[in-house]
Amino acid sequence: MFQITARLPDEVVSALDRAARSLHRSRAEVVRQAIESYLEDFEDLSVAIDRLRDPADETVNWEEARRALLAED
Secondary structure, X not given: OOOOXXXXXXXXXXXXXXXXXXXXXXXXXXXXXXXXXXXXXXXXXXXHHHHHHOOOOOOOOHHHHHHHHHOOO
């Protein structure tokens, strides 16, 4: 496992410490979980953007989708 160093503003460190105390976790664990969560979101967004940019990917008309979603059974 690698160790990294980051410089953070005082207010971010204070918020990090509050979160760590509240979660009964170490700073390192909160930072690790936050980075993992960010990277998962980043991957999902990257896939979504790639799909939006793909001209071969089928698109759905918003009004048609809205009607289908709001249709009552």
